[in-house]
Amino acid sequence: MPELPEVEITRRGxxxxxxxxxxxxxxVRNDRLRYPVPAGLAEQLSGQPVLRFVRRAKYLILxxxxxxxxxxxxxxxxxxxxxxxxxxRLHDHVDIVFGDRVLRLHDPRRFGAxxxxxxxxxxxxxxxxxxxxxLTDAFDGSYLFNASRQRKTPIKxxxxxxxxxxxxxxxxxxxxxxxxxxxxxxxxGRLSLARCERLVAEIRSTLTDALAxxxxxxxxxxxxxxxxxxxxxxxxxxxxxxxxxRVCGGDIRRVVxxxxxxxxxxxCQR
DNA sequence: CCACGCTCCTGCGCGC
DNA sequence: TGCGCGCAGGAGCGTG
Numbered sequence: 001m002p003e004l005p006e007v008e009i010t011r012r013g014x015x016x017x018x019x020x021x022x023x024x025x026x027x028v029r030n031d032r033l034r035y036p037v038p039a040g041l042a043e044q045l046s047g048q049p050v051l052r053f054v055r056r057a058k059y060l061i062l063x064x065x066x067x068x069x070x071x072x073x074x075x076x077x078x079x080x081x082x083x084x085x086x087x088x089r090l091h092d093h094v095d096i097v098f099g100d101r102v103l104r105l106h107d108p109r110r111f112g113a114x115x116x117x118x119x120x121x122x123x124x125x126x127x128x129x130x131x132x133x134x135l136t137d138a139f140d141g142s143y144l145f146n147a148s149r150q151r152k153t154p155i156k157x158x159x160x161x162x163x164x165x166x167x168x169x170x171x172x173x174x175x176x177x178x179x180x181x182x183x184x185x186x187x188x189g190r191l192s193l194a195r196c197e198r199l200v201a202e203i204r205s206t207l208t209d210a211l212a213x214x215x216x217x218x219x220x221x222x223x224x225x226x227x228x229x230x231x232x233x234x235x236x237x238x239x240x241x242x243x244x245x246r247v248c249g250g251d252i253r254r255v256v257x258x259x260x261x262x263x264x265x266x267x268c269q270r
Numbered sequence: 271c272c273a274c275g276c277t278c279c280t281g282c283g284c285g286c
Numbered sequence: 287t288g289c290g291c292g293c294a295g296g297a298g299c300g301t302g
Contacts, residue, residue: 002296058296058297072296073296074297075279091280108280108281109279109295110279110280111279111297126297126298153273169295169296259295
């Protein structure tokens with residue numbers, strides 16, 4: 001389940017290997033991802049050097065002079081640079097070929113996406129109305145405070161709203177709220193400025209910690225089957241229903257919010 | 271504008 | 287042992 005740190009690690013590894021390299025072909029084995037993979041990618045991209053490989057929210061963007069290839073990993077997607085001779089596995093849906101190497105999208109559940117956008121990237125409908133990046137200065141306590149006024153939505157759903165702040169997935173939403181000692185059902189509009197500042201700091205540190213944990217195995221993630229046990233950092237709340245809170249020893253509870261499991265400590269989080 | 275719930279898909283874990 | 291059910295989740299989108 002790639003969250004923002006995993007996506008960013010993937011971006012760094014691939015950018016290092018493929019920036020400046022020229023695409024020689026594109027092979028689509030299964031175009032039925034979240035959206036149909038557009039036809040004609042091989043014609044659009046062959047001969048194009050990769051100018052940049054960037055990220056916006058959880059979208060990875062391969063930039064060429066001809067346009068942008070937008071990739072989303074969904075729930076189960078992985079994107080890896082492999083020797084072109086690497087055997088095809090089930091669910092290897094798309095290859096961007098660079099001579100004797102290949103950038104391969106593997107995605108069992110097909111929640112991912114591969115899109116083509118010839119124009120300026122900020123114009124793309126999926127990217128246009130995204131909120132701020134969580135690891136930039138634009139995301140601070142007063143931003144969260146101002147954005148949340150009058151909003152009755154539980155804070156957990158609010159921080160997962162990509163129109164507000166991008167890249168906070170289900171796991172890190174629970175973890176950040178635990179660290180900030182905020183109950184996930186608290187109405188967003190009722191949080192004080194001080195609590196918004198605390199929450200922003202904890203969202204940042206949660207993401208940064210995961211990034212640091214992943215950074216150490218960067219090479220594996222990009223080049224090998226590795227990646228198992230990857231971000232198995234110590235969660236405080238996520239997935240720990242019925243276990244003891246690591247801070248107070250109380251029970252970690254699970255509730256469903258927005259059709260998603262939410263974990264919290266009823267004693268620590270108010 | 272806001273709140274909420276449906277939907278896509280496959281792999282896995284659990285219960286019988 | 288084996289089968290089948292239900293859950294897991296990113297995020298766009300439709301509905302009220």
